[in-house]
Amino acid sequence: MSEKVIIEIRDLVKIYKGSDEPAIKGISLDIFQGEIFGLLGPNGAGKTTTISILCGLFHATSGSARIDGMDIHSHLNEIKRIIGVVPQDVALYPTLTAWENLTFFGNMYGIRGIKLKEKIAEGLSVFGLEKHANKKIANCSGGIKRRINLIAGLLHEPKVIFLDEPTVGIDVQSRVVILDYLKELNHKGTTVIYTSHYMEEAEKLCSRVVIIDRGTVVSMGNPRELVAEHPEFKDLENIFLHLTGKDLRD
Amino acid sequence: MFKFFSACRKESLILIRDLAGLVMLFIMPMIMVMILALVQEQGWSSLSKDPSIPVLLVDEDHDTLGAKIQDGLKSSNIFKIFTSIEGKPITREFAKEKIAKGSYNVAVIIPKGSTKIIRHKVQVMVTQIVSGIMMPVDNPFLDIQSNDSINIIIYFDPGIKGTFKYAFMATMKEYSMFIESSMIFGSFNTELKKMFPQYRPPKTEYKESVFFTEIFPAGKDEKAVPSTTQHNIPAWALFAMFFIVIPMTGSMIKERDEGSMIRIYTMPVSYFIIFMAKVSVYAVVCIIQFILMMLAGKFILPLAGIPSLTIGSNYMGILLMMIVSSLAALGFSIAVGTIARTHQQAAAFGVVSVVVLSALGGLWVPVYLMPEFMRNLATWSPLNWAHVGFIDLFLRDATIVDVIPQMAKLLAFFIVMISAALFYRRINSPINS
Incomplete structure (x- = not known):
């Protein structure tokens, strides 16, 4: 991990249309190049909203954000070239095969020809999906869909990758493969920003985490350091519950 | 790209x-x-090939007008004319009831004495014309006015389309005008025969003399x-x-x-x-x-x-x-x-x-x-x-x-x-x- 700030967020606020309550209330944080950064929080905390603003899906109501020194409003197209996004839902065409989906999304990132074929073959191979290349997405299992969903966001070798709960609803084997690959990517220099409800997973994977609740940052730091700072709590999950409470969220 | x-x-x-x-x-x-x-x-095209629209005809006139209208409607090949149902002649009340119930779409009532009225009207007119030729000055006939008119009643089903109603009325008006013209022609002959016994009426019947040729100018091709x-x-x-x-x-x-x-x-x-x-x-x-x-x-x-x-x-x-x-x-x-x-x-x-x-x-x-x-x-x-x-x-x-x-x-x-x-x-x- 370098000391270079790759994502700089300042006083970011988002109020959705028809809502009085801001979804995020002036979040400020820096993410360093080469980090695996965990965005943690209960449902409705503002994790997906924050990622969506950084990816250009939403406009922030106020505040600013820069990725690799570029403002997300004025340099969105340039930013889109260096980021990869793996949405929470499986964002693939069900009637197309895995190969066809990856070809299309690779093309949209500007990759084509032999380079794209090699990248797709490599992605499928890493995730053990070679034999599913020509299977329609609609006929694939949840775990396979999740892995293809991940490959689609990585084809162009992004500098920064946003993953919104990439391991939700899949078996342990698929989860391990995905997390191992994220570590490998990170070793190669990719900054990984990752949201999850699995505290144990975040504790193992992330170099730093931020805990967001009701649109504000309630804690931030290295997971092990956070646990060390609160010796009364055994792990990150207990710290998380302590900070965000045990009330059920919408 | x-x-x-x-x-x-x-x-x-x-x-x-x-x-x-x-x-x-x-x-x-x-x-x-x-x-x-x-x-x-x-x-629309089937109308000209196969008479399919039923029309109830109540002929209270039992004379030329009723017969001619019936012939005219039949010859149009559009309407199927019913003057009786199950062997019983259709009455005005029966027709009105059937139309009200929606069993039929149109009924035509030709009132009693319609032909007589036309005939009288034509006679007055022809007499005036002929006597005007014979006695152009101080002719008392010339001042007689005939205000008689016939009121053919048509019952329409309220559910029928306006375009159909207009088409039917246009057809009826066309027939009645043709019938009136041919009756004028006939009366002329009768009156002239009365006045000039040596007059020999023509053997030909009154026929339409105005026809229409349809041309659809369309650039080089007028066949469209x-x-x-x-x-x-x-x-x-x-x-x-x-x-x-x-x-x-x-x-x-x-x-x-x-x-x-x-x-x-x-x-x-x-x-x-x-x-x-x-x-x-x-x-x-x-x-x-x-x-x-x-x-x-x-x-x-x-x-x-x-x-x-x-x-x-x-x-x-x-x-x-x-x-x-x-x-x-x-x-x-x-x-x-x-x-x-x-x-x-x-x-x-x-x-x-x-x-x-x-x-x-x-x-x-x-x-x-x-x-x-x-x-x-x-x-x-x-x-x-x-x-x-x-x-x-x-x-x-x-x-x-x-x-x-x-x-x-x-x-x-x-x-x-x-x-x-x-x-x-x-x-x-x-x-x-």
Whole structure:
């Protein structure tokens, strides 16, 4: 991990249309190049909203954000070239095969020809999906869909990758493969920003985490350091519950 | 550019994979066009081949007028005349009751003494004319006024169409005028015979002497005859073409709901390229649809005894008109698909607005039959521009230059719709916010 700030967020606020309550209330944080950064929080905390603003899906109501020194409003197209996004839902065409989906999304990132074929073959191979290349997405299992969903966001070798709960609803084997690959990517220099409800997973994977609740940052730091700072709590999950409470969220 | 072609390939694959849906996209509009053309064409043309509209005739006159009207209606080959039912002569009350119940559509009551009144009126008139010739000065006959008139009563089922009522009334007026004229002719002969015993009336009967020759000037070719086919096939084909709004918006909203569009929004590709690819692929679908419908009008419908569709010879003009009409339909679909948040919103708005635009555009009822206010509104419907363009190309031997105004308007409509979609996308988040 370098000391270079790759994502700089300042006083970011988002109020959705028809809502009085801001979804995020002036979040400020820096993410360093080469980090695996965990965005943690209960449902409705503002994790997906924050990622969506950084990816250009939403406009922030106020505040600013820069990725690799570029403002997300004025340099969105340039930013889109260096980021990869793996949405929470499986964002693939069900009637197309895995190969066809990856070809299309690779093309949209500007990759084509032999380079794209090699990248797709490599992605499928890493995730053990070679034999599913020509299977329609609609006929694939949840775990396979999740892995293809991940490959689609990585084809162009992004500098920064946003993953919104990439391991939700899949078996342990698929989860391990995905997390191992994220570590490998990170070793190669990719900054990984990752949201999850699995505290144990975040504790193992992330170099730093931020805990967001009701649109504000309630804690931030290295997971092990956070646990060390609160010796009364055994792990990150207990710290998380302590900070965000045990009330059920919408 | 390869992003555009890649998006086109993706759209084509999605369409091809849903083979049943694709077949329906081509077959259903063809079925719709053929059924509607058959129903409308048969509705009118069958009238001249097979008397099918029942008319109750109550002849209280029992004289020439009643007989002549009955003969006239029968000879029209449009109406089936009933003067009795189950052996019993139809009375005025019975006819009124049957019409009120909706069992029959029309009843004609020829009141008692109608012929006598006409005869008297004609006699007075003829006498005045003849005596005026014989005694032009101080003739007391010349001051006699005959105010007698006959009131033929016609009961109409309140549920019948206004156009049918007008057509029937026009037929009745035509017969009654012809009958009156022939009675004048007959009375003249009788009166002249009375006054001049040596007068020998002509053996010929009174016959119409005014005839009409129908010519449809259409550039070089005057063989093109307007028919319901000629109006209906392009009209319903355009109607079906604009119904592309349903699959097109369905595809857009599905992409959004499934999340693939959200992923695309995070990629370095413009929304314009993505939906232009969609427009290109669906434009091919629209053009194939239209060609199939024209072929049905030209080759399949004649097998059912319907006049073949005349499409003229300006094939390049037709192709260009098909392209701009498809673009107009697809631009509209893109705008609806971009703004609508759900399938329900898109389907409800899309279907109703296509029906309204087509009715307004003269696809259901020709524009020239509309009131002036509606005629002005019709000039704002893209379906009207397309329909006028096709009619000009098919029947008026129009050149490409002749239909440039229609093409330009359709193209402008497409650009406005696409711009509206882009503007909406620019100011609104791609996901519900």
